[in-house]
Amino acid sequence: MPTTVSDLRSQAQAALAEAGVPTPDADAELLIGHVLGMSRGQVQAATVTDAAVADDLAARVLELVARRSAREPLQHLTGRAAFRALELHVGPGVFVPRPETELTAQLAIDALLAVPVPSPIAVDLGTGSGAIALALATEVPHARVVAVERSPDALAWARRNTEGVANLTLVHGDLADALPEMDGTVDVVVSNPPYIPDDSVPVDPEVRLHDPAEALYGGADGLDAVRALSKRAGLLLRRVAPSCSSTASARAPRFVLCSPPTPGAPRPPTRTSSPAPASPPPRPPNPEIARSSRDDTKLGATWGRTCNVDGANRIGPMATYDTAVAAELLSGMRLARQAIGRGELVVIPTDTVYGVAADAFSPAAVQRLLDAKGRERTAPPPVLIPGIPTLDALAEVVPDEVRALVAEFWPGGLTVIVRARTTLDWDLGETRGTVALRMPDHPIALELLAETGPLAVSSANTTGAPAATTAAEAESMLGDAVAVYLEAGAGSATASTIVDATALESPAGKLRIVRQGAVPDEEIRRVVGADRCA
Numbered sequence: 001m002p003t004t005v006s007d008l009r010s011q012a013q014a015a016l017a018e019a020g021v022p023t024p025d026a027d028a029e030l031l032i033g034h035v036l037g038m039s040r041g042q043v044q045a046a047t048v049t050d051a052a053v054a055d056d057l058a059a060r061v062l063e064l065v066a067r068r069s070a071r072e073p074l075q076h077l078t079g080r081a082a083f084r085a086l087e088l089h090v091g092p093g094v095f096v097p098r099p100e101t102e103l104t105a106q107l108a109i110d111a112l113l114a115v116p117v118p119s120p121i122a123v124d125l126g127t128g129s130g131a132i133a134l135a136l137a138t139e140v141p142h143a144r145v146v147a148v149e150r151s152p153d154a155l156a157w158a159r160r161n162t163e164g165v166a167n168l169t170l171v172h173g174d175l176a177d178a179l180p181e182m183d184g185t186v187d188v189v190v191s192n193p194p195y196i197p198d199d200s201v202p203v204d205p206e207v208r209l210h211d212p213a214e215a216l217y218g219g220a221d222g223l224d225a226v227r228a229l230s231k232r233a234g235l236l237l238r239r240v241a242p243s244c245s246s247t248a249s250a251r252a253p254r255f256v257l258c259s260p261p262t263p264g265a266p267r268p269p270t271r272t273s274s275p276a277p278a279s280p281p282p283r284p285p286n287p288e289i290a291r292s293s294r295d296d297t298k299l300g301a302t303w304g305r306t307c308n309v310d311g312a313n314r315i316g317p318m319a320t321y322d323t324a325v326a327a328e329l330l331s332g333m334r335l336a337r338q339a340i341g342r343g344e345l346v347v348i349p350t351d352t353v354y355g356v357a358a359d360a361f362s363p364a365a366v367q368r369l370l371d372a373k374g375r376e377r378t379a380p381p382p383v384l385i386p387g388i389p390t391l392d393a394l395a396e397v398v399p400d401e402v403r404a405l406v407a408e409f410w411p412g413g414l415t416v417i418v419r420a421r422t423t424l425d426w427d428l429g430e431t432r433g434t435v436a437l438r439m440p441d442h443p444i445a446l447e448l449l450a451e452t453g454p455l456a457v458s459s460a461n462t463t464g465a466p467a468a469t470t471a472a473e474a475e476s477m478l479g480d481a482v483a484v485y486l487e488a489g490a491g492s493a494t495a496s497t498i499v500d501a502t503a504l505e506s507p508a509g510k511l512r513i514v515r516q517g518a519v520p521d522e523e524i525r526r527v528v529g530a531d532r533c534a
Contacts, residue, residue, distance in 0.1 A: 002058050005046040006423075008032060012065045019069035025362060026341035027074055028065070034078045035061045040341075041386060044361065044453035048393045048424055071205035083131045084330040086138070089160045090129055093153025095215035097131040099338060101192050102331045105135040108190035112140045115187045119144055122188040123236055125175035125229055126150070128215060130158035130168075132190055137168040139326075146171060148178040151214060176228040182236055189233040193225035194218040320471055320485040323349070323444055332486050333448065339483040340452045345369055347460045347474045348448060349488035351441040352413050352496050352518055353467035354474050355384070355457035356482060357448075363427035366456045370429065372481035374463045380429030381458040382415050382436035382498075386449035391437055394454065396421050399504040401511060401528045408527050411441035413496040413518025419505070428456055438496055444488055459495065469493050494518050510534040 002008040009028055016024035029043045035057055038046065053061075064077050073096060075081040081090045083097050084105065090096050112122050120140075124133040124147040133147035145168045149155045155172055162168050171178065175191065195218045202208045202216065218225045321332025336346045343365040346357045356372065358365035360383050369381060385391060388406055392398060396419040405414060420435040428435065440446065449455060459467040460474035460482075468474035471487035497517035503509030512534045513521055525533050 001055050002062075003052060003055075005032065005036075005043065005051045005053050006048070006425075008053055008058050008061055009043070009047050010425075012061060015065050015069050019071070021068060021071070023342055025343075025359075027068055030074060031064045031068065031077065032061050035064065039451060041450055041453035045390055045393050048421065050423070071209065073206045073210050076210065081129070081131075082334055084135050084139075084334065086131070086134055086161075088129050088131055088134075089157060091157065092210065093151070093212060094157040095128045095154070095211050097129060097192075099335050101131060102135075102334065104190065104192050105132045106328070106331060108132065108136055108188055109139050111188045112136060112143050117187075118142065120187040121146070121182075121185060122190065123179065123182070123186050124148065125178065125189060125191040125232065126193055126215075126225070127158055127170070128154050128192070130161040130170070132192060133158075133168055133170075134162055134165065136190070137162075137165050141167060143167065145169070146179065146182070148173050148175055150174045151212065154212065154215070175225070176232060178232070179236065184235070184238055186236040187238065189229075189236050191225075191229050191233075193229055195222045195226060197222040320475060320487050323486055323488045332484060333444075336448060336484045336486060337451050340365075340448075340455065342483075343368070344483035345372060345478075345481060346448075347468075347471050347478065347482050347485045348445050348457070349442055349471070349486060349491055350384070350445050350457070351411070352492050352494055353469060354460040354471060354491055355445075356460040356474065356478060357384070357455040357457045359452065360428065360454040360456040361426045366426075366428055368481070369456060369458060372478050373458060373461070375458070377429035380431045380436075381456040382438055383428070383454050384445065384449060384457045385437055385439055385454050386446060387439060390454060391418075391439075394421060394424065394435060394437060395419065397505050399501060401504050401532055402501045404527050405499070405501075405524070406439070409519055409523075410439040411446065412439075413441070413492075413494070414438065415496045415498040417498065417500040417502060417514070419502055434500075434502055436498065442488075444486055467493065467495060492518070497521075497524070499524060504532065 002011055009032060012028035012031065013024045016027050021027055029040045033040055033043045036043070036053070067077055068074060075090050075096045076092060079089060079091060081088045081096050084102050088097065108122065112120050120143045122136050122143055122145045124136070124145065127133045127147035127149045130147055133145050136143060137145040147158065147162070147168065148171045149158055150173060158170055162170055173179070194214065194216050196202065196216050198217050198220055207216070321328045323329040323332060339346050340357065340359050343359060343362045345368060348355055348357050356369055358369040360366065366381065370377060383394070385394065388410065391406065398418065402416055402418060405416060415436050415438040417434050417436045419433055420431065460478060461468050462477045465477055468477065469491045470489070471485040475482070475485050495515070495517045497513065497519040498515040500512045500514050504511055510532055511528055513524060
């Protein structure tokens with residue numbers, strides 16, 4: 001039986017990888033965190049410090065790992081699924097909401113916010129766990145939301161998730177003929193319907209064996225539910241003139257279809273100035289999506305007012321999320337965490353320049369970061385950390401002068417090079433046994449680090465180009481090499497100051513300023529002492 005979190009993580013990761021689980025590292029850490037009551041970042045910190053674990057807890061983790069290795073969904077094992085700012089109860093009998101479902105919810109939220117009445121009405125047909133309806137009710141609190149679900153099993157989960165939400169009503173019924181008493185009174189109709197053709201069986205066993213069939217399959221061509229929804233939505237929505245206006249003064253129903261991207265296809269831009277067509281017809285699902293069974297097994301559709309909000313026609317998944325907009329912040333942070341867990345890259349704001357981030361404990365992710373920048377392994381990336389305790393977990397020795405520096409300048413624009421613990425299971429490049437650490441002074445970066453643990457982060461630019469001061473500048477250089485861009489406005493053009501403190505372990509050793517930056521040289525000397533600086 002494993003006696004430390006490190007051993008437990010290694011054993012769990014190996015078992016999950018052997019079973020073909022797509023994200024063995026993330027799943028292992030999440031299962032350990034579920035049993036031990038830790039965040040994923042805390043599990044990673046406990047791993048590097050060789051924290052002990054009790055036999056009964058280790059046995060519980062290994063039991064869950066065995067079930068996950070049999071391809072039982074992670075969310076069924078933890079009983080939780082994250083959705084925007086919500087944490088939903090999920091389990092057998094209900095579809096687990098995917099990241100793409102958050103984008104469907106965003107379309108509906110934008111449409112609902114644009115309705116120029118004190119109490120707009122939204123209907124979620126086929127609510128499942130209640131995810132979209134609950135997001136609408138909590139993020140648009142002045143709205144009235146009605147959610148419809150036919151499956152008794154899914155309805156039970158939805159009731160549990162929506163209990164006590166005053167502006168949300170849950171109804172047991174069929175989406176094809178629900179709520180006739182509301183015909184002509186609804187402002188927004190939203191649904192995340194089944195759309196996989198009956199003969200296109202998903203590949204992944206998590207989907208094929210555990211998601212409810214009625215939440216996946218939509219008849220011979222996959223469009224049975226979409227046709228029923230189109231008809232029902234047309235009756236529920238308010239009657240207006242034949243022309244469809246995008247102005248805030250008209251309550252004009254529009255049909256907007258938002259489908260998940262074909263794997264590997266280019267992402268559409270975040271915003272476009274051209275208006276959406278007034279009545280685009282339903283599109284058949286891409287056959288490759290229908291067979292993929294990753295997170296691409298659901299089709300989201302929104303019926304209602306225009307989704308043109310402040311000139312933003314969001315007709316597809318966004319690569320860039322504006323963190324100044326509350327709803328985009330929630331989706332962007334959630335998708336950023338998930339991207340890091342999959343070994344993908346994320347561009348984040350910091351208190352200095354924008355950074356491109358990867359899981360520091362995933363060699364493949366770090367190499368992906370280096371490749372995106374066109375950087376050699378001889379220039380390893382620094383590591384951003386959520387707090388000073390992580391410094392002790394990652395550094396072999398922390399000299400007193402370093403403790404004084406971080407007490408003075410963390411969080412902030414100071415990067416400190418120290419000797420890395422020899423027990424660390426990572427590969428940042430040719431580090432010669434050292435690691436450059438910094439705690440940034442930016443709420444977005446710190447929140448992400450608290451969830452993910454240490455991130456390898458380098459300036460979000462290609463090698464030789466100016467550092468990016470916005471996510472848009474980063475995207476112009478890094479493009480599709482990055483999964484998620486978090487935009488927080490123009491940042492500083494000044495990089496962090498880098499100091500090499502490895503020589504301070506010797507009584508005669510001196511700290512060396514490697515790169516001048518945000519913290520002035522004289523401030524470094526003031527804290528450390530001129531006699532300890534080279």
